[in-house]
Every structure is written in C-alpha cells, then in structure tokens.
Amino acid sequence: MKESKTTTQKLILGLQHVLAMFGATVLVPALTGLNTSITLFCAGVGTLIFHAVTKRKVPVFLGSSFAFMGGIIAIIGDSRMGDPDYLDKLAAVKGALIVAGLVYVVFSVIIKMVGYEKVNKILPPVVTGPIIIVIGLRLSSSGINNALFLDGAFSIKCMIVTIVVLATVIGFSVFAKGIFNLMPILFGIIAGFIVCTPLGFTNFDAVTNADWIAFTDKEIMKQVLCMPVFRPDAILALAPIALVTMIEHVGDITTNGAVVGQNFFKDPGVHRTMLGDGLATMFAGLVGGPANTTYGENTGVLAVTKNYDPSIIRIAACFAIVLGIFGKIGGVITSIPTPVSGAISIVLYGMISAVGARILINTRLNLGNSRNLMITALILVVGIGCDSIPVTETVTISGLAIAAVIGIVLALVLPEGVDCYLPEKGEK
Numbered sequence: 001m002k003e004s005k006t007t008t009q010k011l012i013l014g015l016q017h018v019l020a021m022f023g024a025t026v027l028v029p030a031l032t033g034l035n036t037s038i039t040l041f042c043a044g045v046g047t048l049i050f051h052a053v054t055k056r057k058v059p060v061f062l063g064s065s066f067a068f069m070g071g072i073i074a075i076i077g078d079s080r081m082g083d084p085d086y087l088d089k090l091a092a093v094k095g096a097l098i099v100a101g102l103v104y105v106v107f108s109v110i111i112k113m114v115g116y117e118k119v120n121k122i123l124p125p126v127v128t129g130p131i132i133i134v135i136g137l138r139l140s141s142s143g144i145n146n147a148l149f150l151d152g153a154f155s156i157k158c159m160i161v162t163i164v165v166l167a168t169v170i171g172f173s174v175f176a177k178g179i180f181n182l183m184p185i186l187f188g189i190i191a192g193f194i195v196c197t198p199l200g201f202t203n204f205d206a207v208t209n210a211d212w213i214a215f216t217d218k219e220i221m222k223q224v225l226c227m228p229v230f231r232p233d234a235i236l237a238l239a240p241i242a243l244v245t246m247i248e249h250v251g252d253i254t255t256n257g258a259v260v261g262q263n264f265f266k267d268p269g270v271h272r273t274m275l276g277d278g279l280a281t282m283f284a285g286l287v288g289g290p291a292n293t294t295y296g297e298n299t300g301v302l303a304v305t306k307n308y309d310p311s312i313i314r315i316a317a318c319f320a321i322v323l324g325i326f327g328k329i330g331g332v333i334t335s336i337p338t339p340v341s342g343a344i345s346i347v348l349y350g351m352i353s354a355v356g357a358r359i360l361i362n363t364r365l366n367l368g369n370s371r372n373l374m375i376t377a378l379i380l381v382v383g384i385g386c387d388s389i390p391v392t393e394t395v396t397i398s399g400l401a402i403a404a405v406i407g408i409v410l411a412l413v414l415p416e417g418v419d420c421y422l423p424e425k426g427e428k
Contacts, residue, residue, distance in 0.1 A: 013307055014315030016185045018323070020297040020348060021063045021316070023341045026334065028064035028290045032072040033080050034090075035223055035288065037214035039064055041324030042289030046280030047317035051310060053276035055268045059302060059310040060256055061317065062280050065293035067245045067398065068100070071237040072290065081219050087226050090288060094228035096238035097285030103242035104249075104278025112271040125363040126420075127407040128254045130376045132356030134383030134400055135251055135296055139349040146342025157199045158339040165192040165343035173304055184304055185344060192340030201337040210327035223288040238291075240391075242281075245293060247404045249277055252294040258355050259299055260308040300348030303355060364422040371414045379407040 021043070029039040046062045054060075075093050079086045147162040148154060168191040172184035180187070196202050211217060215224075253273050257264040264273060273294075280292040298316070302308055323329050360367070360376075367373055386399030 010309075010312055010315055012183055012186065013305065013309075013312045014319055016183060016305065017061055017298050017301050017313060017316035018319045019189055019336070020185060020301045020344065021061055021295050021320075022323075022334075023336070023345075024066070024295070024297060025063040025320075028066060028069060032069055032290065033076045033086070034072070034093075034290055035081070035220055037220060037324045037327065038223060038287060039289045039324070040320050042280075042284040042287055043292065044317040044320030044322075044324060046283055046289075046292040047320070048314060049280045049283060050273070050276035051314055051317075053279060054264075054272045056310055056314075057262075057268050058253070058256065058264050058273060059260060059298075059308050059313045060253070060273070061295045061298040061313050062277065062292040063295045063297075064289070065245060065281075065291040067248070067293070068097070068238055068241050068291040071096070071241055074237055075234050081223065087222060088229075090223060091226050091229040092231040092234035093238070094226065094285045094288060095230040096234040097291050098228055098282050099230065099235050099239045100242040100291060101278045101280070101282030101285060103239055104246065104274050104281065107246060108271045108275035108278060111274065112269070116265045116270055122408050122412060123250060123254070124411055125359055125365050126372050126375050127379065127404070127411050128251065129356050129359035129363070129365065130379035131251045131383065131400070131404055131407065132255045132258070132359065133353045134356075134380060134403055135248070135255065136349045136351070136353030136356065137384050138400060139296065139345070139352070143342050143345030143349050146338050147346055148339075148342070150339075155339075157201070158342075161192055161195055161199065161201065161337070161339040162343040162346070164195045165189070165340055166346065168192075169304070169344070169347050181305075185301060185347075188344055188347075189336060189340055192337065192343065196337045196340060201339060202335065203337075204331075204335050206334040207328060207331035210331035212326065212328055214325060214327040226288060228286065241291075242278075245291075246274065247401050248398075249274060249294055251400075251404065252296060252299065254359075255296065255352060255355055256294070256299050256302070258359050259303045296352050297345070297348050299355075300351040303351040304347065364424070366419055366422045369417060369420050371417065372420055375407055375410045375414070378410065379403045382406055 025039060025043050026036050029036045043063045050060060050062050072093055076089045079089055148158050150158050165188045169184045169188035172180060172187050193202065214220060250270065253264055253270060277292065277294065284290060284292050365372055367376060383400050383403030386402060388398050389402065391397055
C-alpha cells in the first residue's frame with residue numbers, strides 16, 4: 001500500500017510544480033502583451049476545470065500555450081495596456097480564443113462518438129514514442145540557452161550555476177531518502193539562488209515593484225471585464241491553431257500516461273482530457289488570458305519525483321491562483337535567475353524524451369524492421385529539424401504537428417509485419 005503524504009509534503013510537492021511551470025507560463029504574456037496576473041489566475045482555474053472534467057484522475061497542469069503566440073501577437077501588435085486601441089484588440093483575442101476552445105469541445109464529442117480505440121489505432125507506439133522524444137528535444141534548446149548563455153554569449157558564470165543546480169537535482173533524486181527524495185527540483189532552485197547571489201544574478205526588483213493585490217489595479221480589471229468580440233480575421237488567425245495543438249495534446253496525454261503508468265485514453269478517456277483543455281481555453285479567453293495547454297514541464301516533475309497524485313497538481317493550481325492574486329508572491333518566483341530555470345529545464349525536458357524512449361522499449365518495438373525504422377526516422381528529423389511552416393501571414397504549423405501527421409499517415413498506410421515487435425523472452 002502506497003504511503004500517504006502529509007499536508008506539508010503535499011504543499012512542497014505542489015510548490016515544485018508551480019516552480020516548473022512558472023517561467024514558461026509568464027513568458028507568453030510577457031511576449032504578447034497580455035497580463036501576467038490574469039495569466040497565472042487562468043492557468044490555476046483552467047487546471048481545476050480540467051481536473052473536474054477528467055474525474056480528478058489525470059495529473060496534468062495547464063499553462064500558457066506557445067502555439068497561439070504568433071496569432072495573438074498578429075492581432076495585438078505592439079499595443080500594450082494604456083494604448084487607446086489595446087482593449088479593442090484584446091476583445092478580438094478573447095473572442096478568437098473562445099472559438100479555439102470550442103474547436104476542442106467539438107472534437108472531444110467526435111472522439112466520444114467514435115471511441116478511443118480508433119484514436120489508439122492511429123497513434124501506435126511507433127508514432128507516439130518518437131513524438132514524445134521530439135516534444136522533449138524541441139524544448140531542449142531553450143533550456144540550454146537559458147542555462148549557459150547570457151545576452152547571447154556563452155557565460156562561465158552561467159555554467160557554474162548550471163553545474164551546481166544539476167548536481168543538486170541529481171544528488172537529491174538519486175541518493176536522498178524519504179521526503180527529500182521527492183524535492184530535487186526545489187532543492188536545485190534553492191542551491192541555484194545561493195550560488196547566484198555572489199555571482200550577481202539575483203534581482204528582487206520584481207518583488208519590490210509588485211502590488212500586494214494584483215486585482216486592485218483598475219487597468220487589470222478593465223482587461224478582465226472587457227467583453228469578447230468575435231472578429232472573423234482574429235478567429236481565422238487563432239482558431240485553426242487548435243487543430244494543430246490537439247495533436248500535441250494527444251502526445252502530452254500519452255506522455256503523462258506513460259510516466260504515471262496508466263492508460264488515460266481509456267479512463268477517464270481522451271475525449272474528457274480534450275474537453276477539459278478546451279473549456280480551460282474558453283475560460284482563459286473569457287477572462288483575458290492566453291490559451292491553455294497541457295504542460296510537459298510538470299510531466300517532467302512527475303517523472304523526477306515519482307509522485308503521481310493528481311491532488312498535488314490541484315494544490316499547484318491553487319498556488320497559481322494565489323500567485324495571480326497576490327503580486328508580491330509572484331514577484332518572488334519571477335526573481336528566479338534565468339540560469340537556474342534553464343538548468344531545471346534541462347532535467348525536465350530530458351525526462352520527457354526519456355519517457356518516449358521508454359515507450360519504444362516497453363512495447364518491444366523492433367527498430368530493425370524497415371517500416372518502424374522509416375516512421376521513427378522521419379518523425380525525429382522533421383519534428384526536430386523543422387521549426388514551423390507558415391500557412392498564412394498569421395498562422396503557422398509547427399514541425400511537431402507536421403511530424404505527427406507524417407507518422408500517423410505512414411503508420412496507417414504501411415503494412416504492419418509479423419516482425420514489427422520483438423518477441424517476449426522465451427518466445428521464438
């Protein structure tokens with residue numbers, strides 16, 4: 001019987017998930033002109049919506065989606081809060097994101113009607129394994145850049161910080177016992193803060209400048225209360241992206257299930273996970289946050305800590321809501337030095353790719369088979385080598401989505417031979 005965690009232990013584990021998702025979640029509003037406090041609030045509430053829809057069984061955190069950034073920037077442009085046309089543009093973004101979330105909802109109904117078995121048929125291990133590897137490796141360059149580079153140039157100081165953080169995470173993950181074994185990410189961040197202080201990387205201006213209660217700011221409330229407008233051009237810029245991110249959603253749920261060791265496609269069902277993702281995005285659109293998506297960073301934390309309790313993710317969601325409401329607390333996490341977050345990302349992104357490799361091994365996929373080899377090779381090269389392909393001036397398709405489509409099509413078209421899978425021990 002698995003030992004239950006105390007409340008304090010659960011709070012610490014939840015905090016680790018917040019620290020893992022924070023950097024990526026707040027980066028999206030920073031680049032698009034949306035508000036950080038609203039974004040954190042939407043991430044927390046969106047995650048709770050997801051868990052309610054998925055029967056509280058899937059340990060997934062929903063944060064800001066990078067896939068929609070290009071479309072949001074195309075609509076908002078250089079406008080920022082305070083500009084006379086900002087709220088009009090924000091209203092268009094809100095309406096378009098609500099429609100994008102609705103696309104998820106529609107497809108969740110279709111999947112419910114046709115059954116998850118058909119979803120599994122078009123996403124066999126020869127497709128899902130390499131796609132999960134690609135998900136981690138596509139993210140890896142940003143982790144390396146943040147960990148080792150300062151203002152575009154390689155930095156010895158950053159390398160020192162990265163080595164200390166990685167050594168701490170590895171040490172606690174491999175050698176620590178009890179509760180300490182469950183907190184390698186948190187201890188890595190603490191060690192990073194300590195070593196960053198004499199190196200001059202720490203800066204707590206974000207804490208000093210932040211309001212205690214973010215939502216007492218009238219400008220923020222104007223964004224929250226701004227009514228959505230359904231402009232056709234904005235909808236065409238954002239809604240089609242949902243067709244791409246749904247493929248990534250399936251990959252993320254597959255990854256999460258592989259880490260946890262459960263088939264979430266069957267229970268509670270991928271139609272429920274997709275519905276939860278869609279409703280969370282619709283809520284974010286209504287309030288003024290970016291689209292939500294399942295976060296690989298938090299799946300990485302699951303893999304490192306080996307604690308898969310979904311209630312831990314809900315605690316993290318409550319933390320995110322608090323961070324959105326209380327500006328000073330969010331300011332502390334914003335102050336995490338970039339080399340520290342970069343070093344943590346190296347571990348988390350690597351864990352995701354390792355899970356993909358584990359799927360190939362556990363399913364005994366035979367990569368000596370020409371069919372399997374070709375499918376795997378094309379997914380890896382296209383998924384990693386192709387950043388994105390523009391469809392219109394405002395819509396692009398990511399290399400990951402293209403690789404997924406190629407893998408799915410080839411897996412359906414190419415015949416599956418008797419030697420596609422290696423025999424079990426003792427079999428001939």
